[in-house]
Amino acid sequence: MPANRFNNFTNYGIGIGLRVPHYQHILSQKPTVDWFEIISENYMVDAGRPLKVLDQILEQYRVVQHGVAMYLGSTDGLDREHLRRLKRLVKRTNTPWLSDHLCWGSVDGRYTHDLLPLPYTFATAAHVAQRIREVRDYLEVPILVENVSSYAEFCASEMSEWEFLSEVVEKADAGILLDVNNIYVSSQNHNFNPYDYLNHIPHDRVGQIHIAGHSKFEKYILDTHDHPVLDPVWKMYAHVTKLTGPTATLLEWDDRIPSFDEVHREALKAGKFCKELLHAPVHA
Amino acid sequence: MPRSTPDPRGVKKLRAIQRAFATGIMRPLASGHRMQSKWIDGKSARRAVAEFIKPNDRLSSFERLEIYNKQYWFRLLDSLHEDFPGLRTLIGEDRFYDLSIAYLTKHPSDSFTLRDLGRHLEKYLANEPRWTASHRELARDIVRLEWAHIVAFDGEAFLPLEIDTLLDGGDPAQLKLGLQPCITFLACAYPVDDFILTVRRREEPRGEASNAMNERVQRKAPKKFARPQPEKIWLAVHRSNNAVYYKRLEEPAYLICSALQKGLPLHAACERAFRRRKTGPDFGTKLQGWFAQWASFGWFYRVE
Numbered sequence: 001m002p003a004n005r006f007n008n009f010t011n012y013g014i015g016i017g018l019r020v021p022h023y024q025h026i027l028s029q030k031p032t033v034d035w036f037e038i039i040s041e042n043y044m045v046d047a048g049r050p051l052k053v054l055d056q057i058l059e060q061y062r063v064v065q066h067g068v069a070m071y072l073g074s075t076d077g078l079d080r081e082h083l084r085r086l087k088r089l090v091k092r093t094n095t096p097w098l099s100d101h102l103c104w105g106s107v108d109g110r111y112t113h114d115l116l117p118l119p120y121t122f123a124t125a126a127h128v129a130q131r132i133r134e135v136r137d138y139l140e141v142p143i144l145v146e147n148v149s150s151y152a153e154f155c156a157s158e159m160s161e162w163e164f165l166s167e168v169v170e171k172a173d174a175g176i177l178l179d180v181n182n183i184y185v186s187s188q189n190h191n192f193n194p195y196d197y198l199n200h201i202p203h204d205r206v207g208q209i210h211i212a213g214h215s216k217f218e219k220y221i222l223d224t225h226d227h228p229v230l231d232p233v234w235k236m237y238a239h240v241t242k243l244t245g246p247t248a249t250l251l252e253w254d255d256r257i258p259s260f261d262e263v264h265r266e267a268l269k270a271g272k273f274c275k276e277l278l279h280a281p282v283h284a
Numbered sequence: 285m286p287r288s289t290p291d292p293r294g295v296k297k298l299r300a301i302q303r304a305f306a307t308g309i310m311r312p313l314a315s316g317h318r319m320q321s322k323w324i325d326g327k328s329a330r331r332a333v334a335e336f337i338k339p340n341d342r343l344s345s346f347e348r349l350e351i352y353n354k355q356y357w358f359r360l361l362d363s364l365h366e367d368f369p370g371l372r373t374l375i376g377e378d379r380f381y382d383l384s385i386a387y388l389t390k391h392p393s394d395s396f397t398l399r400d401l402g403r404h405l406e407k408y409l410a411n412e413p414r415w416t417a418s419h420r421e422l423a424r425d426i427v428r429l430e431w432a433h434i435v436a437f438d439g440e441a442f443l444p445l446e447i448d449t450l451l452d453g454g455d456p457a458q459l460k461l462g463l464q465p466c467i468t469f470l471a472c473a474y475p476v477d478d479f480i481l482t483v484r485r486r487e488e489p490r491g492e493a494s495n496a497m498n499e500r501v502q503r504k505a506p507k508k509f510a511r512p513q514p515e516k517i518w519l520a521v522h523r524s525n526n527a528v529y530y531k532r533l534e535e536p537a538y539l540i541c542s543a544l545q546k547g548l549p550l551h552a553a554c555e556r557a558f559r560r561r562k563t564g565p566d567f568g569t570k571l572q573g574w575f576a577q578w579a580s581f582g583w584f585y586r587v588e
Contacts, residue, residue: 041396041397044397045399045438045439046438046439046440046441046466047438047439047440047441047466047523048437048438048439048441048466048523048526049437049438049526049527050438051438052526069396069397073298074302075295075298075299075302079396082396104302106396107299107302107303107306108303108306109394110306110310110392110393110394111392111393111394111395111396112306112309112310112356112393113356113359113360113363113393113398114309114352114355114356114359116302116305116352118298119298119301121294121297121298122294123290123291123293123294123295123297123298124294124298126289126290126291126294127290127294127295127298130289130290151348151351151352152337152338152345152348152349152351152352153337153338153340153348154301154336154337154338155335155336155337155338156297156301156336189340190340191340191341219342219343219347220342220343220351222351
């Protein structure tokens with residue numbers, strides 16, 4: 001697994017998202033899992049069961065924090081209370097890196113609780129990059145930004161999504177959490193070739209990969225995280241791992257969550273691609 | 285690494301786009317879960333949305349924003365649906381759905397976490413009694429208990445004082461005790477604890493989501509529940525071993541606890557209870573028993 005400065009020079013393997021329906025199984029059966037990803041906001045509470053369970057998980061497993069509410073692309077000021085709680089959690093988990101989305105979700109103090117797309121402009125990229133630097137300076141942990149799935153494109157956009165992502169991470173000197181499923185979903189919704197995306201991002205900045213399932217509707221695809229990973233996404237995953245090298249990978253399954261074993265089995269399929277890479281002949 | 289300062293004009297344009305987008309998605313859905321056809325200025329929404337969102341070969345600009353409009357409402361309505369099963373059962377699913385839309389329109393989320401979504405609901409219902417017309421007081425008790433449950437689940441708690449520390453802490457009359465902030469003390473006109481517990485037993489927890497979107501969850505038809513009859517009760521909604529409990533209290537115990545939580549010293553809190561209620565000769569023993577029990581629950585901390 002390539003260790004780089006964006007994932008704090010770690011070699012994590014295949015992880016799965018820590019979800020409430022699996023708490024009991026994990027704590028009682030103690031399955032072998034490379035690492036768990038937690039949704040930071042679920043544990044940015046003062047006390048109670050969420051933190052108790054997290055502490056028990058931390059005794060046995062490596063944990064990485066993934067956020068859904070930092071809203072790096074919002075134009076409201078950074079939410080200092082949110083950051084304070086996040087930092088407290090970072091100290092608790094000792095997460096080697098921290099990720100959140102390249103999106104916005106609040107304006108004028110009103111929260112949509114959604115990961116909304118940004119217009120792909122140079123001005124937006126500079127704005128987001130500055131916020132990422134501020135957040136990183138405060139949290140003192142490497143930041144990875146994740147590409148979101150989207151259903152709308154802005155008239156104001158000046159570049160493709162992968163150019164925008166590249167512009168942001170270069171300006172912020174940040175890493176990428178590459179969500180392969182999100183690229184597939186957006187490629188279908190916006191008619192672009194997902195391999196153009198995979199081929200044109202700075203591969204040396206990819207610190208983690210997400211895979212997940214989605215749902216097809218008549219005129220668009222929704223990023224539902226309620227299915228196994230579909231074949232086109234596995235093919236893209238295989239392709240991108242050849243470009244990045246085997247990278248810490250996380251399966252997201254957030255709705256209609258099956259048994260822990262089923263989720264784990266699905267996640268471990270990713271290991272097959274990584275093993276093939278490790279055993280592939282080296283070409284000069 | 286070159287650093288460029290964001291162009292204020294660019295950020296202003298971005299803010300304008302975000303305001304327009306948020307305006308579109310936070311407005312209530314029209315019938316059939318469609319986005320409203322009129323924009324806030326009364327003009328065509330199709331035209332307004334086309335000014336900032338591109339169409340594609342399958343969807344108009346309007347239809348693309350509509351996906352977000354639906355997801356916004358499905359996500360927030362699901363959250364309130366899960367947090368207030370008692371109120372929903374009392375007033376019925378359809379009325380609760382309409383109430384939720386009206387409430388969220390008046391009080392959009394002002395917190396990064398959906399956990400806080402219902403924090404203004406009690407106040408909202410007090411100002412808008414039409415939603416709970418014939419059982420206003422019962423609805424108020426239910427909402428207060430359901431919000432107290434959320435607070436008790438993950439609210440703040442300090443290092444608890446053990447009973448021995450409590451007794452060895454010098455002059456007990458002058459001891460300033462704090463009651464854990466995650467505990468809520470309620471005086472209710474109805475036995476809503478039994479009601480909520482019965483309702484909660486049939487509820488299933490919502491799945492978590494990160495970047496996930498879901499189509500509207502189809503709800504089961506609600507079971508009928510007997511409406512509680514008036515009966516004054518006093519409750520402590522607290523957390524013990526990371527589980528939430530509703531503990532019934534006698535009125536003097538409630539008075540002492542709520543006074544302590546407001547910051548009164550121990551002797552003043554007890555005096556308040558004595559003044560309000562006649563107490564028998566065995567009251568001292570009873571008081572000692574209460575404090576021992578409350579300390580065993582970890583309710584107290586030392587106020588420095």
